[in-house]
Amino acid sequence: MNDRLSTKGRAVTHRVDSDITAGRARAMPEDLPERAPTALPGSLTEISYSLPPDLTYERWESIGQGLQQMERSVQWWIGDWYLYGEDRFGERSAQAVMDLTGYERSSIQNYASVARAFPPGTRVQGVSFFHHRAVQSLARQDFDAATEVLRDVDGRDAKPTVEEFREEVRRVVQARALAAPPPADDFLPADIELAVGDATGLPLEDAGVDVIVTSPPFGLDKPYGVAADAADGWEAFMGTWLREANRVTRPGGRLALNVPVDTTKGAPPGQCRPALAQAVDAALAAGWAYKATIIWNEGTVSKSVARGSVDSPAAPHVIAPVEAIVLFSKGPWRRAPAGRTSDLSRAEWLEFTDGLWTIPGESNPWEGFPAAFPVEIPYRLIKLLSFKEDIIADLFLGSGTTAIAAWRLGRRFVGFDLSPAQIDSAKRRLAAVGRR
Numbered sequence: 001m002n003d004r005l006s007t008k009g010r011a012v013t014h015r016v017d018s019d020i021t022a023g024r025a026r027a028m029p030e031d032l033p034e035r036a037p038t039a040l041p042g043s044l045t046e047i048s049y050s051l052p053p054d055l056t057y058e059r060w061e062s063i064g065q066g067l068q069q070m071e072r073s074v075q076w077w078i079g080d081w082y083l084y085g086e087d088r089f090g091e092r093s094a095q096a097v098m099d100l101t102g103y104e105r106s107s108i109q110n111y112a113s114v115a116r117a118f119p120p121g122t123r124v125q126g127v128s129f130f131h132h133r134a135v136q137s138l139a140r141q142d143f144d145a146a147t148e149v150l151r152d153v154d155g156r157d158a159k160p161t162v163e164e165f166r167e168e169v170r171r172v173v174q175a176r177a178l179a180a181p182p183p184a185d186d187f188l189p190a191d192i193e194l195a196v197g198d199a200t201g202l203p204l205e206d207a208g209v210d211v212i213v214t215s216p217p218f219g220l221d222k223p224y225g226v227a228a229d230a231a232d233g234w235e236a237f238m239g240t241w242l243r244e245a246n247r248v249t250r251p252g253g254r255l256a257l258n259v260p261v262d263t264t265k266g267a268p269p270g271q272c273r274p275a276l277a278q279a280v281d282a283a284l285a286a287g288w289a290y291k292a293t294i295i296w297n298e299g300t301v302s303k304s305v306a307r308g309s310v311d312s313p314a315a316p317h318v319i320a321p322v323e324a325i326v327l328f329s330k331g332p333w334r335r336a337p338a339g340r341t342s343d344l345s346r347a348e349w350l351e352f353t354d355g356l357w358t359i360p361g362e363s364n365p366w367e368g369f370p371a372a373f374p375v376e377i378p379y380r381l382i383k384l385l386s387f388k389e390d391i392i393a394d395l396f397l398g399s400g401t402t403a404i405a406a407w408r409l410g411r412r413f414v415g416f417d418l419s420p421a422q423i424d425s426a427k428r429r430l431a432a433v434g435r436r
Contacts, residue, residue: 040066043413077128081114082108122147126154134166146172170370174228187429189407197416199241199395209414210390212245213381213402215258215373216292218275220265222370231266235278242286245395252335255288255328258296258373261320270315276324288328296323296377299360325357325381340387343409352384362401366429369399369422378405386411400426404433 005024040063042051051063076145098108114133123132127150135146146169153159153168160168188194197203199216219234230237245255245364259279280290299321308317344352357380365372382392382405390411397415403426406413417423 014347027297042356051106056273061228072128075111076115076123079111083115084114088345089223091361108135109296111146124150124154127159128162130162134162135169152176188427191408191412192403192430193414194397194400194426195416196418196420196423198418199416200244202244202395202416206247207250208391209249209253209393211254211256211382211386212395213256213378214394214396215371215398216396217371218260218263218416220263235282238279238282239285241395242283242288246287246330247332251331253330254385255283256385257283257326257328259324259326261322261324276326280326283326283328288330291327291329291333291334292355294327295324295354296325297321297358298323299358308341325377327385337387340389343388344383348383352380366399367425369425371400375405378402379408381405382409382411397424397426403430407433
């Protein structure tokens with residue numbers, strides 16, 4: 001039936017039925033049946049839905065099911081609509097119409113990106129658009145493995161949340177990636193050395209490193225390669241490796257330490273563990289001198305995150321989408337160049353010494369590594385804290401992000417990780433970057 005829909009003051013005729021899936025969505029194969037919602041009875045406007053007065057209970061129930069299906073499908077429809085316009089009328093025309101319709105450019109491009117990654121015949125009907133988007137954003141390096149997880153989820157009675165699904169995809173992609181053979185060592189740049197090593201007992205001589213840029217496990221009780229990321233004992237663990245880091249650093253050397261501000265893991269019920277304060281205390285006790293704290297605004301906290309007592313001061317839970325990068329030195333902060341050269345520009349000096357860094361978190365970690373930070377973080381820290389001739393170290397190498405930054409800046413680098421598979425993964429990453 002035809003319903004009346006008021007759009008920007010103009011009355012237009014709108015038919016809510018299977019015709020709404022016209023265009024690209026019509027090309028669905030026969031073995032993937034369309035489940036387009038049936039026509040809605042009554043009258044629709046932009047801000048209301050007036051139902052007929054004589055509905056049966058069964059018809060009223062079916063309308064609710066249809067509305068829920070529309071809610072699940074509208075992102076696909078918008079994405080397919082935009083791609084149809086691109087294919088038929090060209091990208092410029094499609095973008096012009098997008099502006100006229102009032103869509104947020106970033107939203108519709110996101111919908112179209114997911115729709116393009118999953119043509120209609122490949123979409124899993126029982127799993128939401130947002131689960132598909134998680135695959136598309138996380139699994140560029142192993143799309144097939146992530147899609148297998150998507151199909152597996154479709155067969156489960158209890159569907160995981162999008163965040164739970166993201167974690168599952170990361171684990172599967174990383175497990176497959178770590179099983180891949182490493183590249184030959186001759187792919188590694190000459191000044192980059194990666195090795196299996198324990199940060200609490202490093203195979204390095206005393207005072208051989210100039211700057212350490214690292215992000216240790218946060219003590220979140222999550223699987224973390226071969227090492228246990230235990231919340232209990234995290235402060236003692238920090239003290240042990242920070243003393244070892246101090247031993248291998250030259251007098252006047254620096255440490256840039258990425259840690260969370262706080263966490264509920266390892267804290268009494270209803271309280272938080274002051275991770276930043278614990279890390280600073282452990283570093284001072286290990287012989288490091290505190291210099292400053294950079295607040296990294298990564299903006300990854302969802303608006304739906306639980307914030308304690310709703311609309312009440314009974315037990316609010318304050319959250320912040322930030323992490324801390326704490327700067328220390330071994331002895332006095334000021335370093336004498338002693339013939340060493342700087343590659344820090346005036347503009348970079350002004351930008352990097354601003355203690356609030358707004359840099360998006362890593363949305364597509366190499367081989368699904370679960371605790372990666374973006375290359376921009378170590379890139380800035382290495383440029384700000386080191387001279388070109390310095391030796392940079394990362395004692396928790398992970399996916400090799402700091403190694404990538406050091407290589408791009410022409411620094412000598414040494415990196416350690418407890419996991420042999422993670423060392424191999426970092427080598428593959430450096431080899432991939434080196435071939436570009």
